Amino acid sequence: MKRRIIMSKELAKTYDPKGLEERLYQKWMDNGYFHAKVNPDKKPFTIVMPPPNVTGQLHMGHALDNTMQDIIIRFKRMQGYEALWQPGTDHAAIATEVKVIEKLKEQGIDKDEIGREEFLKHAWAWKEEYGSRIINQLKKLGSSADWERERFTMDEGCSKAVEEVFVKLYEKGYIYKGSRIINWCPVCQTSISDAEVLHEDQEGHFWHINYPVVGEEGKYVEIATTRPETLLGDTAVAVNPEDERYTDLIGKMLELPLTGRQIPVIADAYVDKEFGTGCVKITPAHDPNDFEVGKRHNLEEICIMNDDATINELGGKYAGMDRYEARKAIVKDLDDLGLLVKVVPHMHAVGTHDRCKTTVEPMVKQQWFVRMDEMAKEAIRALEDGELTFVPERFDKTYLHWLENIRDWCISRQLWWGHRIPAYYCDECGEVVVRRGGAPEKCPKCGCTHFTQDEDTLDTWFSSALWPFSTLGWPDKTPELEYFYPTDVLVTGYDIIFFWVIRMVFSGLEQTGKAPFHHVLIHGLVRDSQGRKMSKSLGNGIDPLEVIDKYGADALRLTLMTGNAPGNDMRFYWERVEASRNFANKIWNASRFIMMNLEKAEIPEQMPKESLTQADKWILSKVNALAKDVTDNMEKFELGIAVQKVYDFIWEEFCDWYIEMVKPRLYSDTDTTKAAALWTLKAVLGNALKLLHPYMPFITEEIYCTLNPQEESIMIASWPEWTAEWDFAAEETAVEVIKEAVRAIRNVRSSMNVPPSRKAKVFVVSEKEEVRSIFEDGKVFFATLGYASEVVIQADKAGIGEDAVSAVIHEAVLYMPFAELVDIEKEIERLKKEEERLTKELARVNGMLGNEKFVSRAPEAKIAEEKAKLAKYTDMMNQVQERLAHLTK
Ligand SMILES: [Zn+2]
Numbered sequence: 082m083k084r085r086i087i088m089s090k091e092l093a094k095t096y097d098p099k100g101l102e103e104r105l106y107q108k109w110m111d112n113g114y115f116h117a118k119v120n121p122d123k124k125p126f127t128i129v130m131p132p133p134n135v136t137g138q139l140h141m142g143h144a145l146d147n148t149m150q151d152i153i154i155r156f157k158r159m160q161g162y163e164a165l166w167q168p169g170t171d172h173a174a175i176a177t178e179v180k181v182i183e184k185l186k187e188q189g190i191d192k193d194e195i196g197r198e199e200f201l202k203h204a205w206a207w208k209e210e211y212g213s214r215i216i217n218q219l220k221k222l223g224s225s226a227d228w229e230r231e232r233f234t235m236d237e238g239c240s241k242a243v244e245e246v247f248v249k250l251y252e253k254g255y256i257y258k259g260s261r262i263i264n265w266c267p268v269c270q271t272s273i274s275d276a277e278v279l280h281e282d283q284e285g286h287f288w289h290i291n292y293p294v295v296g297e298e299g300k301y302v303e304i305a306t307t308r309p310e311t312l313l314g315d316t317a318v319a320v321n322p323e324d325e326r327y328t329d330l331i332g333k334m335l336e337l338p339l340t341g342r343q344i345p346v347i348a349d350a351y352v353d354k355e356f357g358t359g360c361v362k363i364t365p366a367h368d369p370n371d372f373e374v375g376k377r378h379n380l381e382e383i384c385i386m387n388d389d390a391t392i393n394e395l396g397g398k399y400a401g402m403d404r405y406e407a408r409k410a411i412v413k414d415l416d417d418l419g420l421l422v423k424v425v426p427h428m429h430a431v432g433t434h435d436r437c438k439t440t441v442e443p444m445v446k447q448q449w450f451v452r453m454d455e456m457a458k459e460a461i462r463a464l465e466d467g468e469l470t471f472v473p474e475r476f477d478k479t480y481l482h483w484l485e486n487i488r489d490w491c492i493s494r495q496l497w498w499g500h501r502i503p504a505y506y507c508d509e510c511g512e513v514v515v516r517r518g519g520a521p522e523k524c525p526k527c528g529c530t531h532f533t534q535d536e537d538t539l540d541t542w543f544s545s546a547l548w549p550f551s552t553l554g555w556p557d558k559t560p561e562l563e564y565f566y567p568t569d570v571l572v573t574g575y576d577i578i579f580f581w582v583i584r585m586v587f588s589g590l591e592q593t594g595k596a597p598f599h600h601v602l603i604h605g606l607v608r609d610s611q612g613r614k615m616s617k618s619l620g621n622g623i624d625p626l627e628v629i630d631k632y633g634a635d636a637l638r639l640t641l642m643t644g645n646a647p648g649n650d651m652r653f654y655w656e657r658v659e660a661s662r663n664f665a666n667k668i669w670n671a672s673r674f675i676m677m678n679l680e681k682a683e684i685p686e687q688m689p690k691e692s693l694t695q696a697d698k699w700i701l702s703k704v705n706a707l708a709k710d711v712t713d714n715m716e717k718f719e720l721g722i723a724v725q726k727v728y729d730f731i732w733e734e735f736c737d738w739y740i741e742m743v744k745p746r747l748y749s750d751t752d753t754t755k756a757a758a759l760w761t762l763k764a765v766l767g768n769a770l771k772l773l774h775p776y777m778p779f780i781t782e783e784i785y786c787t788l789n790p791q792e793e794s795i796m797i798a799s800w801p802e803w804t805a806e807w808d809f810a811a812e813e814t815a816v817e818v819i820k821e822a823v824r825a826i827r828n829v830r831s832s833m834n835v836p837p838s839r840k841a842k843v844f845v846v847s848e849k850e851e852v853r854s855i856f857e858d859g860k861v862f863f864a865t866l867g868y869a870s871e872v873v874i875q876a877d878k879a880g881i882g883e884d885a886v887s888a889v890i891h892e893a894v895l896y897m898p899f900a901e902l903v904d905i906e907k908e909i910e911r912l913k914k915e916e917e918r919l920t921k922e923l924a925r926v927n928g929m930l931g932n933e934k935f936v937s938r939a940p941e942a943k944i945a946e947e948k949a950k951l952a953k954y955t956d957m958m959n960q961v962q963e964r965l966a967h968l969t970k
């Protein structure tokens with residue numbers, strides 16, 4: 082049901098965003114303006130919202146990201162597209178699981194004790210309670226997303242899509258289970274992706290250790306390591322094949338200390354001859370590079386750690402010790418055996434888990450992987466063929482770099498909150514069955530009916546990679562999918578190009594045959610006023626909700642877009658928010674002024690061109706050109722440039738110039754062009770509000786609907802388009818000439834300190850007939866803006882006094898009689914006082930500089946200072962006396 086709200090015809094006295102924003106958002110919701118539906122009569126335009134985490138709290142990054150999307154979607158909606166902004170939230174596997182564990186801990190409940198099923202009940206309850214918080218915060222920002230279509234990565238449809246993709250990729254051979262080296266967090270007890278590992282430089286050591294050569298008494302190979310405990314898992318020592326120092330060692334066996342095992346010396350080009358001793362211990366199960374070496378040389382992978390990073394039973398006497406405890410014990414034992422050569426302090430990069438800051442342990446594990454080579458090729462092709470473009474283009478490089486260096490994607494996580502892997506193992510024979518719709522009834526191999534589902538869940542990005550099409554109903558062929566997909570533009574930060582953008586692209590291409598969006602609009606980070614990243618640990622974050630509370634969402638949105646260029650970081654200043662609020666006040670007050678004057682004349686629906694004055698045509702022509710410019714910028718996603726143009730137009734051209742130009746017409750009882758002025762004010766304000774609406778939706782709605790009570794909402798009004806009707810090139814030029822004259826007069830007056838209240842006659846002298854007629858046409862407002870008591874337009878200098886002050890503009894000279902600008906008696910008095918003061922100052926300075934004692938004793942700088950004063954006062958004195966002579970002659 083549409084509900085029409087009849088507004089009072091008057092704007093509130095002062096602009097107060099608080100009550101207004103809440104009321105208007107409710108109106109938009111009630112009227113269903115955000116809802117988009119399949120409509121064959123319209124062209125679709127789709128944006129899929131990057132789903133915020135259900136654990137999320139609105140931060141400046143969200144505020145920027147969503148403001149940009151809302152601007153584009155409101156713009157397209159007004160342009161007549163069926164504009165869908167598809168929203169939803171992400172289950173955020175690890176983030177949520179951690180929150181739920183914490184909450185349970187507070188209640189004294191342990192995750193492992195209650196078990197999987199019970200834990201998931203708690204997790205869902207948590208989601209029900211807190212999951213919509215971020216959505217409500219996005220609403221406060223004014224987001225016009227289609228909330229009726231809100232989705233969740235773990236809802237039924239999205240989960241079905243996940244299962245479908247998993248099974249399809251598995252059947253195609255793109256998903257496999259394999260033992261691979263992965264990043265393991267011993268605290269979170271799960272594998273984590275490369276991108277979740279932070280590399281920090283830490284102080285550590287190089288432990289140099291001798292490995293005895295088998296059968297050659299007293300001969301050793303010296304290796305250096307930063308993690309001596311991994312020695313327990315060594316299966317070789319490698320040297321560079323071209324390293325002449327070690328040629329004779331290759332193929333020999335070494336005694337691996339503390340283990341009783343023997344390991345070979347192998348040759349591999351991966352070893353850097355210059356680094357350390359040139360001999361490298363190889364631990365395939367605990368180092369990614371060693372893992373690769375191990376594969377090349379068929380080395381055994383000996384995993385010596387448990388999941389909590391304690392040493393396992395393969396570690397002999399060290400079994401059960403924590404990795405750092407084992408390190409100490411091993412170093413001590415090596416020292417006792419005389420095998421520890423030296424310990425050298427060493428700064429090196431250590432990988433830590435971005436969430437819990439634990440040092441990550443590379444480990445070999447059975448995990449599920451997605452084979453990336455083929456799908457990465459397709460994603461590269463899509464960019465090269467222009468199926469997909471980045472704005473700005475330079476992010477092509479980031480995208481390609483990631484894809485060209487991509488490794489197989491480890492998708493299994495040892496978590497409970499997430500999509501459980503649809504793989505089932507036969508309890509009898511261990512056969513693996515991957516299928517849709519739950520466990521199979523019977524084992525295809527042995528006929529057994531008992532299965533156990535894989536314990537792992539999928540990487541949270543596995544489901545968000547499907548977001549652009551799973552939200553539209555895929556794998557079903559829904560009308561929505563047919564109509565709204567592929568989406569038009571994805572708006573996101575450069576920090577998740579790898580995590581998310583790439584994965585959506587190859588998933589979209591693989592599953593639907595189409596890139597999921599045509600453009601990727603990249604924005605930067607919002608930093609603090611000193612340019613630092615906003616972070617919890619620095620405590621420098623600014624809460625967008627606090628900004629909205631104090632200044633309103635419109636002011637926040639304008640602030641975030643002012644000076645914003647795609648891909649670049651920006652800084653947040655409270656002063657800018659104040660400036661945005663001041664702009665809102667300026668529009669509010671100007672609109673109130675216009676509305677209060679509307680009663681002064683009958684305004685027709687259409688105004689015949691002949692009735693319009695030069696100034697009316699000028700501003701109409703300006704707003705007409707503005708519409709074209711702003712549209713062009715917005716089509717190119719230059720949102721910051723577009724809003725700057727609207728801002729400048731409203732503040733300067735419209736408020737500071739045009740409104741001032743029409744005031745004499747509105748205030749005069751005899752003026753016959755009042756209706757034209759009012760009609761123009763209303764028309765131009767209406768269009769300016771529309772152009773501003775995507776950026777400042779609330780204030781524009783309030784003013785627009787008050788100005789046009791017959792209109793339902795500015796949201797569904799049509800976007801201004803350039804029209805030949807309002808193209809007045811000659812008047813545009815003419816008014817610019819007058820503006821130049823006004824500026825010239827104001828400059829002269831301010832340099833002479835003439836107050837605006839003091840009017841003076843202005844002569845406009847131009848040989849050119851057309852210039853004179855420009856001033857004739859604009860005489861009324863030119864007089865007001867130029868503080869003229871009278872305007873005289875003539876072709877020569879006849880009748881203009883010698884002492885008249887002049888200002889030169891293009892093709893004309895302006896003269897003002899000196900006596901009218903300045904009160905001569907008062908000026909003489911002032912100049913005489915000044916002469917007196919300068920005489921005293923000069924006497925003092927001359928006295929000092931004439932004093933032998935001072936000159937010989939004072940520091941050089943002091944003397945130079947006095948000399949400079951002397952020059953300055955002498956100069957001023959000359960000017961004062963010259964002007965006095967002129968005035969008293
Ligand atoms: Zn962790």
Ligand SMILES: [Zn+2]
Pocket residue numbers: 507508509510511512524525526527528529
């Ligand atoms: Zn079986």
